[in-house]
Amino acid sequence: MSKDVKIKRGANINLKGAAEKLHTNTITATEVVLKPTDFPTLIPKLSVKVGDKVKAGSPLFYNKEIEEVLFTSPVSGEVVDIVRGDKRKILEVKVKADAEIQYESFKQADASTLSREEVKENMLKSGVWPFIRQRPYDIIANPKDTPKSIHITAIDTAPLAPDYGFIAHGKSALFQAGLDALVKLTDGKVHLNINGNANADEVFTTAKNVQINKIAGPHPAGNVGIQIHKIEPINKGEVVWTLKALDVLTIGKLFKEGKFDATRSIAFAGSLVKKPSYIRTVLGAKIDAIVKGNVEEGGRYISGNPLTGTKISEDGYLSFYDYQLTVIPEGGNNQFMGWLAPGFDKFSLSGTFFSKLMPNKQYDLNTNMNGEERSLVVTGEYEKVFPMDIYPVQLLKSILVDDIDNMEKLGIYEVAPEDFALCEYACTSKTPVQHYVREGLNKLKKEMS
Amino acid sequence: MKALDNFMQKIKPKADGKFPLAYTVWDGMYTLFFVPGHTNKNGVHIRDGIDLKRTMVMVILALVPSLLFGIYNVGHQHFLALGEVTTASHVCDMFWDKFIFGALKVLPIIIVSYGVGLGVEFIFAAFNKHSIQEGFLVSGMLIPLVLPVDVPLWMVGVATVFAVVIGKEVFGGTGMNIVNVALTARAFLFFAYPTKMSGDEVWINTGLEEGQQLVDGFSGATPLAQAVKGGTEALNTMNASVMESFIGFIPGSIGETSTLAIGLGALLLLITGIASWRIMLSTFAGGYVMALLFNLWGANPFMELTPIHQLVIGGFAFGAVFMATDPVTGSQTNTGKYIYGFLIGIFAIMIRVFNPAYPEGVMLAILFMNIMAPLIDHYVVAANVKRRLKRVSVKA
Secondary structure, three states, X not given: OOOEEEOOOOOOOOEOOOOOOOEEEEOOOOEEEEOHHHOOXXXXXXXXXXXXXXXXXXXXXXXXXXXXXXXXXXXXXXXXXXEEOHHHOEEEEEEEEOOOOOEOOOOOOOHHHOOHHHHHHHXXXXXXXXXXXXXXXXXXXXXXXXXXXXXXXXOOOOOOOOOHHHHHOOOXXXXXXXXXXXXXXXOOOEEEEEXXXXXXXXXXXXXXXXXXXXXXXXXXXXXXXXXXXXXXXXXXXXXXXXXXXXXXXXXXXXXXXXXXXXXXXXXXXXXXXXXXXXXXXXXXXEOXXXXXXXXXXXXXXXXXXXXXXXXXXXXXXXXXXXXXXXXEEOOOOOEEOOOOOOOOOOOOOOOOOHHHHOOOOOEOOOOEOXXXXXXXXXXXXXXXXXXXXXXXXXXXXXXXXXXXXXXXXXXXXXXOHHHHHXXXXXXXXXXXXXXXXXXXXXXXXXXXX | OHHHHHHHHHOOOOOOOOOHHHHXXXXXXXXXXXXXXXXXXXXXXXXXXXXXHHHHHHHHHHHHHHHHHHHHHHHHHHHHHHOOOOXXXXXOOOHHHHHHHHHHHHHHHHHHHHHHHHHHHHHHHXXXXXXXXXXXXXXXXXXXXXXXXXXXXXHHHHHHHHHHHHHHHHHOOOOOOOOOHHHHXXXXXXXXXXXXXXXXXXXXXXXXXOOXXXXXXXXXXXXXXXXXXXXXXXXXXXXXXXXXXXXXXXOOOOOOOOHHHHHHHHHHXXXXXXXXXXXXXXXXXXXXXXXXXXXXXXXXXXXXXXXXXXXXXXXXXXXHHHHOOOOOOOOOOHHHHHHHHHHHHHHHHHHHHHOOOOOOHHHHHHHHHHHHHHHHHHHHHHHHHHHHHHHHXXXX
């Protein structure tokens, strides 16, 4: 039984510089970093020290609260640096890569012949476990839970997002091997949510042992939280695990070949990229080799998409979950009488700019806030881009006043910060909504544990 | 513009200096000229072009037709009272005389409202050490437009101070107020100085110079007052038929008389999406339904007015378009907006018809519903919570 979901509320932000569907380059990263800060609420404990030799798949650090969850090196080489921030918080674990990658070997087996415990153990040891996230809280799944179901999103609707179908094309065997492993982890169903706007790639449409749902509509249709809400909403006490279809490939490789192979294709996009296209690299790769000579001056480098991504420097590193590197112009210039300008070059969800008359225009947006932070005044704009049966503003306000009881009632268990990204984009008062939602989730997690 | 930017940067006072007020004023002025180039740090990297200033400016633009018409009408009513023009003469007769006369009467009220209101805002902003929020840009224009032309300027000042301090700042400033600021000002004057805010004397400026006299049979009453006495017939004799009231050459508060001009503003607000169409639509619907019921009942001449006629006289249209749609004091949920607007319409006509002492029912209706809006939202949200809880029990 599959479901067709059509999402109406939302918006696609049509940015210049979408990646052309071809692989232009394979970049062998010289340095790779794993950032504990990519995993909200994680308290990392180091397993290595500077100077240690590691293989791809050797643990670098682990979760202090759930010690089975390991974070393993994406490449083989030498641990060269451990960057710490305030209060000695671990920010980055740096590994200098060997020219030839050595892999740690893990169990190589058809997952459908293994028990649930064996599958779990293999995934935890090899470091692919953190790809699985859970709702509530939008954090790494707790291996002790048995989720109600698992949702895999095979569509990314964010601005300049990679086409999962293009990256996964022709890798049906790997994909199915990954799915077979995931099927073992739940008593319920594994849902594969595929693109309903266009024809999804056959890798996804021919997947077996899963329920395939078609999702159509504008962003945030690709957000797994929205998909879950439409297909089988989460109630208090329930746990649903989520992951991206591309991560299933990595899991598939583990069971097929017995190694943690963190190489991946990413979309290299944005208006400042000279030739936006797809690039083969590795998880956590240093981006300097990718961007050198390929981008214009004055850009902001974002690991991920412009709505939810992380700001990194031009010699920064890709984040754990990102299949996208975006470069857009950095703002910072004052705009004379900006509040009165006709605004042909600004994309707005309100009707106050003339750009509204050009629905198919591609925009070259910079990082300007276009205003200052204010009290919440305008109503109704969050609701226009928030396709859940949840009142986003009321939920946000309950978070702001630390009202745990109301957060629960208003549906915080179903949401992740990324679901609020468009609200934050649209907000007239420039409220940092995603930040608040993250804080609310952290608070709730603390309260519940 | 670089020169202006450089100049402004040069005279920038210290934020924590001796005169915090100086910095607040500078900041207010600077951000008026330039949208500062702050960039997004965390969260989204790109942002919508709109900000609160632009939102407020759109509302002010929407008020311009009403303002211009109001200025003209002040002059028109004045010369009508003197008998220098008649209702039959062409609109362009003495056009500039009327317009300049009106401007001389209206502009001082606007200046006082903005001057006093912004002054209070600046002081509070400096005191609280935050930047100026733009809420008063609209309130400062709304206050003059809902007052009669003959209101003394000191009263405008006092009312503005009251509205900004008691109506808004005590609750925490822009975005936090319970009741509409402009209506607070009007209600304050209405109850504190009723002789200057109601009756037949205040709506038309009849300041006479030497050798001038009023025309025979001049009354100065508004259509609302006349309608209470004589219904449709009285309105028609005072040249306030449905069409005439719609266009707006009738006595009344400065900006409220022309439903046509208000309609132009409403159009801008709806196209830009600044005002809620839900509230606007449901307010008119509520007013229409109530007026229709009264019309069917028909116990007195006022009740016999056609529903459309009810909607085009008095401040109903102005209130529905510019006051009821205030996002801060109105209902915030989409479902709530329908209920909120509909009840405003109902109450506005009900108060107007049942209580001749308060002809301007729309003001009281909106203030009342402002207070009720959080309650409406509470029940709308509670229904959502209940519906979501039900999902569990259905499955179990």
